[in-house]
Each structure stands twice: as C-alpha cells, then as structure tokens.
Amino acid sequence: xxxxxxxxxxxxxxxxxxxxxxxxxxxxxxxxxxxxxxxxxxxxxxxxxxxxxxxxxxxxxxxxxxxxxxxxxxxxxxxxxxxxxxxxxxxxxxxxxxxxxxxxxxxxxxxxxxxxxxxxxxxxxxxxxxxxxxxxxxxxxxxxxxxxxxxxxxxxxxxxxxxxxxxxxxxxxxxx
Amino acid sequence: xxxxxxxxxxxxxxxxxxxxxxxxxxxxxxxxxxxxxxxxxxxxxxxxxxxxxxxxxxxxxxxxxxxxxxxxxxxxxxxxxxxxxxxxxxxxxxxxxxxxxxxxxxxxxxxxxxxxxxxxxxxxxxxxxxxxxxxxxxxxxxxxxxxxxxxxxxxxxxxxxxxxxxxxxxxxxxxxxxxxxxxxxxxxxxxxxxxxxxxxxxxxxxxxxxxxxxxxxxxxxxxxxxxxxxxxxxxxxxxxxxxxxxxxxxxxxxxxxxxxxxxxxxxxxxxxxxxxxxxxxxxxxxxxxxxxxxxxxxxxxxxxxxxxxxxxxxxxxxxxxxxxxxxxxxxxxxxxxxxxxxxxxxxxxxxxxxxxxxxxxxxxxxxxxxxxxxxxxxxxxxxxxxxxxxxxxxxxxxxxxxxxxxxxxxxxxxxxxxxxxxxxxxxxxxxxxxxxxxxxxxxxxxxxxxxxx
Numbered sequence: 001x002x003x004x005x006x007x008x009x010x011x012x013x014x015x016x017x018x019x020x021x022x023x024x025x026x027x028x029x030x031x032x033x034x035x036x037x038x039x040x041x042x043x044x045x046x047x048x049x050x051x052x053x054x055x056x057x058x059x060x061x062x063x064x065x066x067x068x069x070x071x072x073x074x075x076x077x078x079x080x081x082x083x084x085x086x087x088x089x090x091x092x093x094x095x096x097x098x099x100x101x102x103x104x105x106x107x108x109x110x111x112x113x114x115x116x117x118x119x120x121x122x123x124x125x126x127x128x129x130x131x132x133x134x135x136x137x138x139x140x141x142x143x144x145x146x147x148x149x150x151x152x153x154x155x156x157x158x159x160x161x162x163x164x165x166x167x168x169x170x171x172x173x174x175x176x
Numbered sequence: 177x178x179x180x181x182x183x184x185x186x187x188x189x190x191x192x193x194x195x196x197x198x199x200x201x202x203x204x205x206x207x208x209x210x211x212x213x214x215x216x217x218x219x220x221x222x223x224x225x226x227x228x229x230x231x232x233x234x235x236x237x238x239x240x241x242x243x244x245x246x247x248x249x250x251x252x253x254x255x256x257x258x259x260x261x262x263x264x265x266x267x268x269x270x271x272x273x274x275x276x277x278x279x280x281x282x283x284x285x286x287x288x289x290x291x292x293x294x295x296x297x298x299x300x301x302x303x304x305x306x307x308x309x310x311x312x313x314x315x316x317x318x319x320x321x322x323x324x325x326x327x328x329x330x331x332x333x334x335x336x337x338x339x340x341x342x343x344x345x346x347x348x349x350x351x352x353x354x355x356x357x358x359x360x361x362x363x364x365x366x367x368x369x370x371x372x373x374x375x376x377x378x379x380x381x382x383x384x385x386x387x388x389x390x391x392x393x394x395x396x397x398x399x400x401x402x403x404x405x406x407x408x409x410x411x412x413x414x415x416x417x418x419x420x421x422x423x424x425x426x427x428x429x430x431x432x433x434x435x436x437x438x439x440x441x442x443x444x445x446x447x448x449x450x451x452x453x454x455x456x457x458x459x460x461x462x463x464x465x466x467x468x469x470x471x472x473x474x475x476x477x478x479x480x481x482x483x484x485x486x487x488x489x490x491x492x493x494x495x496x497x498x499x500x501x502x503x504x505x506x507x508x509x510x511x512x513x514x515x516x517x518x519x520x521x522x523x524x525x526x527x528x529x530x531x532x533x534x535x536x537x538x539x540x541x542x543x544x545x546x547x548x549x550x551x552x553x554x555x556x557x558x559x560x561x562x563x564x565x566x567x568x569x570x571x572x573x574x575x576x577x578x579x580x581x582x583x584x585x586x587x588x589x590x591x592x593x594x595x596x597x598x599x600x601x602x603x604x605x606x607x608x609x610x611x612x613x614x615x616x617x618x619x620x621x622x623x624x625x626x627x628x629x
Contacts, residue, residue: 027513050282056195083195085258087282095201106403113388114400140204145372145415146360151203154286156392156406160372 004071005029005133008038010058010101011077017104018076020122025129028164038065042079052082055092059099066098072136074129075101090158091128093135100132112155124158134165137173142166181296182206182223186216186242187231187258192281196229199285200292213237213245220246225253227296232259232266240270247274254295258283318364321357322502325495331358334487339365344437346422346482347460349489351598352539355460358489359418368456371415374408379421379600383429388445390429391436397446407444409436412455421600422482423463423474434478457482492534492541499530502538506545507557518549521557528559536596543595587622590615599626 007025009018018035025033045057058075066073081089081103090107093100107124109117130148142149147166152158165173183205185196193209200207208225210216212234220228228246232239243255254276259266267278276295279288317332338345339362347355356375363373381389388397392407408417419425425433436442441452459482468474492499503521511518521529525548534540548561590608597603605615618624 056191082282083191083199084189085192085195085281085283086199086285086288089285092198093202095198110400111402112405113385114398135202141202143370151289153284153289154406155403156411157286160374160411 004032004034006034006036006069006071006073007129008036008040008062008073008075009077010038010040010042010062010075011079012104013078017118017122017125021076021125021129024122024126028126028130034071036069036073038062038075040065042077047082050082051080052088053077053079054083055081055089055101055103056083059092059094059101062099062101071098072133073099074133074136075099076125076129077101077103078105079103080105090152091132093132095135095140096138097136100136102128102132106155107158123163124155127152127158127161127163130164134169134173139165139169139172142169144168180204180206181226181300182208183292184216184219184225184228185209186211186213186228186234186239188212188234189231192231203289213239213242216242217245220249220253224250226299227254227256227292229256229258229292232257232270233261240266240273243270243273243275252299254299256291256295318357318360320505321354321361322505323495323498324501325490325497327490327495328498331487331489332361334485335361335365338362338485338487340367342366342456344457344482344484345459346484346486347458347489348486349460349462350491350537351462351596352537353489353491354538355462355489356418356420358487359416359458359460362458363416363418363456366416366456368415371413372411373416373418373458374412375418375420376408377420377598379424379598379603383426386425386429387432390433391442391444392447392451393445394447397444401446404444407442409442409453409455410444410451413453414455416456416458419457419459421461421463421598422459423461423465423468424600424602427473427475430475430478434475434481437481492537496530499534499541500526502541503529503545506542507549510546510549514549516549516552517555518552518557519555522559525557525559525562528562535592539598540595583622586618587624590618590622591624594619594624594626 007022012018022033022035040062042053042058042061045054045061047054062073062075081092081101083089083092088106091100091102102125104121104125107121107128109115109120127148134149139149141151144150144162144166145160146162147169148162148164149166149169150157150161152161183200185193185207187193188211190211193211197207197209208219210219213236216228216230217237230239230242239257243257246253246255251274255274257270257275257278258281259278260281270278277291279291323331335358345362347358349355360373363369376389378386388405388407390407390409392405392410393401395401395404437457440454441450443450465474465479465483469476469479503526507518507521529541544563545557547563548557552558552561593604593607597607601612601615605612608615
C-alpha cells in the first residue's frame with residue numbers, strides 16, 4: 001500500500017478501543033496510520049424514521065472537508081448506518097476511491113449474546129476497516145473465506161471470514 | 177475473482193439504484209440500472225441479464241408488467257420484486273407470474289445477499305465439476321502447514337485420501353501441532369472449498385455459551401439477545417464445521433451433537449423453526465478419547481460417529497528435521513511484519529532449536545521465533561535471542577531474568593502450562609492440581625496474558 005491512511009472518528013466516544021485499534025492497524029499495515037479530527041457533524045445524515053444515519057451522505061459530507069488530504073480516509077463511528085434499501089450496513093466505501101466509513105454499532109457482541117467482549121469488538125472493527133480500505137484500493141469481494149475481503153452481510157460472516165487479505169488480494173493492493 | 181453475472185436494477189428512486197449498484201459492484205457483478213420499466217425493457221432487449229431487481233411501484237409500467245414482458249423475451253431471467261408495502265395477493269400474483277421472489281424494503285443485507293446468490297446458482301449453467309477445474313495431483317496446503325519429514329508426508333497423504341470425500345475426520349495430536357491447519361487443508365482440497373470452514377473451540381466455551389454458539393439463537397431467546405444469531409452449524413452449510421477439543425464437551429451437549437450430526441437438523445435456542453444444514457464434520461482432540469469412553473465421560477456412540485477416519489499429527493520432537501524449515505518460515509513472517517532485516521539463524525541457535533524438545537510444539541516454536549525477532553539485533557537470530565536455554569537433560573530454564581524466587585518460578589511454570597494447553601483454564605487447572613478460581617487469581621497476580629499466535 002502506497003498511500004497514507006487516515007482514521008477519522010465521528011461520533012465515537014470509546015477512546016480506549018480507538019487507541020487499541022490504532023496500535024493493531026499500525027502493526028498490520030506497516031504504514032503510517034494517522035488519526036484526524038474532521039470536525040464533521042453527522043446529524044444532517046440522521047433519519048428519524050429509521051433512527052439511523054445515512055452512510056452515503058456522511059461520506060459525501062466528509063469529502064467536502066478532505067480535499068487537501070492525500071491518502072485513504074476511513075471514517076469510524078458508533079452510529080448505526082443504513083442505505084435506503086437495506087436494514088443496515090456495517091460500512092460503505094468508495095470503490096477505488098478515497099473515503100470509507102465503518103460503524104461499530106452492530107459489531108458489539110452484547111447485542112447478540114448479551115455479554116460484552118471488547119477483544120471481539122476490536123477484532124471485528126479491524127476486519128471491517130481492512131475490508132472497506134480494500135474497496136478504496138479497488139478490491140471487490142473475494143470468494144476466499146480466509147480473506148478479509150469476503151463479503152459479510154451478517155455478524156456471523158464477519159466472524160468467520162479471515163483477518164487479513166489473501167495472497168491474491170494483497171498483491172492487488174500492493175501494486176496500487 | 178468474479179462472477180460477472182449481470183444484474184439490472186430497476187427503481188424510480190435514484191438513491192435506491194445507486195445503493196444497489198454499489199452493493200452489487202462490490203460483489204463483482206456486472207450491474208446496470210434503469211429508472212423505469214420502459215428504460216429497463218429497452219436495456220433488456222439489447223443485452224440479456226441474468227437477474228433483475230425490480231421495484232413494484234413505478235410511474236408508467238409497473239414492476240408486475242415489466243416482469244411479464246421480460247419473461248416473454250427470456251423465460252429464464254430471474255426477477256426479484258422489491259416493494260415498500262407487502263401484500264399477500266400481490267406477492268402471490270408476482271410469484272405466479274414467474275417472479276423468483278418478493279422482498280420488502282428495507283431488506284436485511286444477509287437475506288438479500290443469499291437470495292441473489294441462490295437465485296443465480298439455480299439459474300447457473302455451471303456444474304460442480306466445472307467449479308473444481310483443478311485436477312488435484314498435489315494437495316493444496318495452507319501456507320503454514322509445513323513439513324518435509326516422513327511423518328508429515330504421511331499426514332499429507334492421508335489428507336489427500338480423505339479430502340475429496342465427505343467422511344468425518346478426527347485429527348489427533350498434542351496441543352500446538354497444527355491440527356486446525358490439517359483441518360483447513362482437508363477443507364480446501366474438498367468439494368466444499370468454496371464454502372466456509374467454521375471453527376469452534378469447544379474447550380474455550382462454557383456449556384451455555386457453546387449451545388448458542390453452535391445452534392444460534394432467536395432474538396429475545398435470553399436476556400441481551402437483541403438480534404437473531406445464526407449458529408456455527410448453520411454457517412457451515414455446504415461447508416465444514418471444525419470442532420476443536422471435542423473431548424471437553426459436556427454429556428448433555430454430546431447428546432445434542434450426536435443428534436445434529438446424524439440428522440443435520442436443529443433449532444436455534446429459543447426458536448421453533450427447524451434449520452437444515454449440510455455440513456462436513458472434522459473434529460480434533462489432544463485427549464485419549466478411548467479412555468474417556470471407558471470412564472463414561474464421552475459417549476461411545478458419539479465416539480464411533482466421529483472416529484471414522486483418523487489423522488495423527490506428530491509432535492515436533494518426533495520430526496526435528498522440520499524445525500529448520502519451520503523456523504525460517506516464522507522468521508520470514510515476523511521479520512516482514514516488524515520490518516526488521518533479520519534474514520538468518522546462526523548455526524548455534526539452529527542447533528539449539530533442533531535439539532530442544534518443544535513441549536508446546538509448533539506454536540511454541542513460533543512464539544520463540546517471534547520473541548527472537550523482537551529482541552534480535554543484527555541480521556541473524558542468535559542463541560541469546562531465544563527465550564530459553566536447554567540444559568544437558570533438555571529441561572527449560574529462562575534467561576529472561578536472574579530472579580530465582582519461588583514466585584518467579586511459579587509464574588514461569590503456570591505460563592508454560594497455560595501455553596501448552598492453549599489457555600484452556602479447566603485443563604490447565606487440572607494439570608496444576610489447583611481449582612479454576614485459584615488459577616484465575618494467579619493469572620491476575622502475575623499479570624499473565626495469552627500471546628497472540
């Protein structure tokens with residue numbers, strides 16, 4: 001990967017989780033991971049009817065603030081995201097583009113088993129960040145379940161897909 | 177890797193078209209859109225599509241009208257109708273007119289993904305043989321299943337024999353020998369390779385959690401279950417389920433497990449719907465199950481159900497010829513990860529590695545090399561970089577500290593036992609002959625943490 005990668009928390013209060021995510025991403029990606037504050041208010045993307053935030057609009061609003069930044073920008077939020085036709089999304093990315101967004105809202109284990117698990121939350125978040133980042137580098141979904149680029153429309157699939165890019169996807173990312 | 181099947185999205189709302197376009201492009205489909213029925217029909221006449229997602233209610237030509245017209249052109253096209261307002265009569269009419277299915281928006285992404293995938297698979301002209309294009313003369317192995325010794329070659333031969341079948345496999349071997357890697361190798365050389373292998377560490381989960389983990393649960397099945405959750409058996413549909421430490425399962429769960437393996441049917445916790453799943457079973461154990469059967473701790477009928485084809489993975493000390501190749505594999509892995517220019521292992525360090533008896537097997541070797549790369553300076557791993565020295569009789573003494581106090585030795589020994597047993601608290605406590613609470617207290621007291629492997 002040749003670009004710098006920026007992580008921009010939006011409506012994200014859990015600083016200890018954020019710090020741990022930063023540490024692990026730095027180890028995984030061998031690149032400079034930078035945390036930035038965009039100062040973006042995402043309330044304009046809120047849908048009262050859905051009680052969720054429209055991910056596409058957040059990305060569009062963020063794009064207006066990041067013109068000077070060279071690199072890939074991953075927005076990370078605790079807000080629950082949607083696109084109109086789906087009940088929710090874990091994240092969204094501009095395919096071969098600059099921006100992506102990941103929500104940790106539905107990655108919390110306590111919603112599924114009743115018991116919180118920070119380690120699992122961090123692992124899932126890292127996977128989704130790598131997944132959306134892969135889309136920003138032009139990767140589409142991979143059919144290899146051992147690859148983080150495998151599609152995951154439900155939390156069970158997030159858990160069973162791989163934690164990093166497979167050899168094939170890694171080659172495509174490194175060559176960009 | 178892509179399907180390149182083509183999808184036409186028909187909806188008068190731009191944002192819906194764009195969202196679905198984006199969604200399916202990520203899946204590597206060829207995707208086009210149309211904002212009304214007339215435009216869709218023109219596009220369909222020019223180039224056929226494998227699947228259409230059509231909004232029911234559009235100005236001008238409705239979704240049902242479009243369905244009729246495209247079916248006249250190509251009766252095999254798959255049409256899924258989407259509507260914001262579900263009604264039974266309309267749904268029935270749609271299905272009678274040839275729609276594949278009918279969904280209400282917003283759609284659960286998992287449901288939509290599986291619906292489209294299943295629809296295209298049914299339509300597809302691909303055969304299973306066409307998917308398995310490779311003529312497997314040499315088995316495909318996970319990158320880190322390594323060995324050139326006679327013992328490992330025997331393991332690879334057994335993998336080669338059993339992989340193409342659907343036979344249940346029991347993998348046996350000490351902790352840290354790579355049983356999960358063997359399971360993966362079986363899976364990726366089987367006809368199920370395009371579906372997931374789903375691992376479950378039975379030893380790490382309490383019985384109540386294991387049940388939900390294996391079978392899933394419905395929303396509201398217990399306090400805190402805010403969403404429905406599919407279990408591992410359901411996730412392994414068409415794939416493989418890998419049950420590690422199967423000997424630790426409680427008698428009650430053994431009954432459930434036997435029933436599911438035999439019937440391939442189960443209910444989610446708190447649910448009434450019968451779920452069917454077509455999975456292959458691979459299990460692993462480092463315990464002598466035969467003894468557990470004699471003691472009445474493991475069901476004999478389940479034992480025979482699981483022990484159809486057995487692969488024994490040898491401990492590292494019985495295949496020391498593989499130590500150099502494994503050591504260099506891990507050196508390359510960690511040096512790359514940590515961006516360190518360490519390319520070789522000194523002859524003295526390699527001699528030490530080969531002579532050591534590796535009670536923790538390959539996992540322990542991996543940890544040792546990782547630690548050596550962290551502390552190493554220069555371009556070679558030296559003996560002093562390794563986390564231990566071997567005495568004349570092969571026992572382990574740490575060089576980490578000069579502290580020879582009882583507490584230091586106790587800390588070191590507890591850590592060793594935990595690592596050897598993959599941090600299985602119950603088993604470790606049993607070996608140490610202390611109770612679980614005492615072990616948890618000592619872990620907290622010494623600040624012990626499980627190393628990432």
